[in-house]
Amino acid sequence: MTETGIRISVPAALHNSRKMLFRAPFGARPTSSEVVLRIALRDPSLSVRLRLWRDGEERFIPMQPCSLTYRGMAMKEAWVDLPAEPGLVWYSFWIDGLGVYQNAGDCLGGEGVLGTGLQHSYQITVYDKNFKVPAWAQNGVMYQIFPDRFSRSSEVRPPEGRRLHARWEDTPDWQPTEGRGEYVPDDFFGGNLPGITEKLEYLRSLGVTVLYLNPIFEAASNHRYDTGNYFRIDGMLGTLTDFRRLCQKAGELHIRVILDGVFSHTGSDSIYFNREGRYESLGAYQSPGSPYAGWYTFERFPDKYRAWWGVPTLPETNEEDPGFMNMILGEHGVVPYWLGQGASGWRLDVADELPDAFLAKLRQSVKKKDKDALVLGEVWEDATHKYSYGHVRPFAWGGQLDTVMNYPMRGLLLDFLRGRTDARAARRAIESLRENYPPCMFYALMNMTGTHDVPRAMTLLGGGPDPAGLSRADQARVVLTEEQRRQGVHLMRALALLLFALPGLPSVYYGDEAGMEGMADPFNRAGFPWQNANLELITWFASLGRLRNETAALRGGDLEILTPTPRSMVVIRRIRGGLDELGERAEDGFAFAALNLEKEPVSMRLSLPGFKDASIQCQLMHGHGTLRRNPWRLTLREGAMGLFTGS
Incomplete structure (x- = not known):
């Protein structure tokens, strides 16, 4: 009972993983460090054991009384020596006569719940004490470009056979063309590397310091995730000289360039697989005697083979094949080669589908060539406890990735801005990410307005529908009304404000700052509206970029x-x-x-x-x-x- 007569309910037990009184130091911790865990009890006579779980091993530590109190409740504590090897340590409190105090059902940390049995433990991420992330990523502003759709220079002409849109303002093809039975992403707008180089001053005006390019290597499709040759720039984008010039001119403006590495699969139309026979090489599709045969898995040669998500134009690679690994990661491999040509890092496509051994060696290859180069992974969930291929992946422990694409952050902010959740729920989710990630990684998470794989934020914030269950024809009809666009622009300002204010690497998907609309692929990949951009919104983004760099x-x-x-x-x-x-x-x-x-x-x-x-x-x-x-x-x-x- 308080002085005002209000009765305050005192819980039987309480732990809050985000308060220093209960857990110190806060959050993820380096190997061979120490952490103290405390729990507050209404009845101090109760016996409490701290349960620890790591790599399938269980351990109980009796908790001891301490001199601290919380809101009149006595506290008990246990000091824990964290392991010398990176990993996850899970903990909960087993209270005799009460039950188990544990993480809440949403597993987001903070205050937990008391239950009769264990369901959800609290997480401590233990990362390599020598883990470092390039400072330029922790202090940068990123801009992502889908190369075919950003800017077209007349310096590069399209190779023969490519279908080129006559109008830059066209809607990307989304239905079968030329009598085909299905949609094929082989329509081009002609964006290229010289075009990007010409717009570097524009990017710098936005405060951009990191330029992330979607794939630029030779490929049959417009998205170029079907790599044809890892060592050759796609002819429609330009030449090696054009790439070097882009990196040089960007560097003069203090902008670094990172490339998209697609290593879980190649294109079927490639020097390595050569299903279409366009290359002079002996591809794996053509003969079991091909030097690339070990890169792929055939269930029935040659037409039944493992393909990424069953897409026949994207045959899966065996990443741990010695020949493939040497081609990609060896001393003269793809990864170090392009770092030597001017790139400052790699974004890894579907990083969670790459084997741990491959990722570890990729990191070694990158850091050997340039210790300050970035390794950014595509992971759609909280990467600290991502579970795939039968185990928790060590993405955030310091031996694989520097950072990841922070889709959870984008999702929670969009939900808040769209009124689907409230501010407290958004704060709770953000604090969970801060608690789980190593600080050096949390401050470099790619916090994006959008990417090539999700609907445009403008469309969603303006009131557009979620794409799930909608056909491409339905999505093609989604165009915001004037009133919806006003709402979308207003909330885009809010999204940008939060992204540039939060820790991490704020990232702008090309055209989001100009008010571009669009549902899912291919509608989110239209040409940049150079003649019809929202200049007020661009000014807002530019101001945020400047303030981020200055503050x-x-x-x-x-x-x-x-x-x-x-x-x-x-x-x-x-x-x-x-x-x-x-x-x-x-x-x-x-x-x-x-x-x-x-x-x-x-x-x-x-x-x-x-x-x-x-x-x-x-x-x-x-x-x-x-x-x-x-x-x-x-x-x-x-x-x-x-x-x-x-x-």
């Missing part, structure tokens, strides 16, 4: 998220003591992004520990708001949003 707190500051109401959010970033969250020297200061999606004004009090007498500057504002001090209080009108900095 140390937005790159390396700590993270606090406030949720004043279900439809409002404040993301606060701070640097104190001259060091950022990764231990690098940085200028003290703070920044915060505030967003109000309620239909009425929202007032929020801002606590800025360590900056009592700070001055605050409004750097970017859409809508109307007021800021008052002593104490700091921000009021945002309905729909308003802004970015503020101070020191």
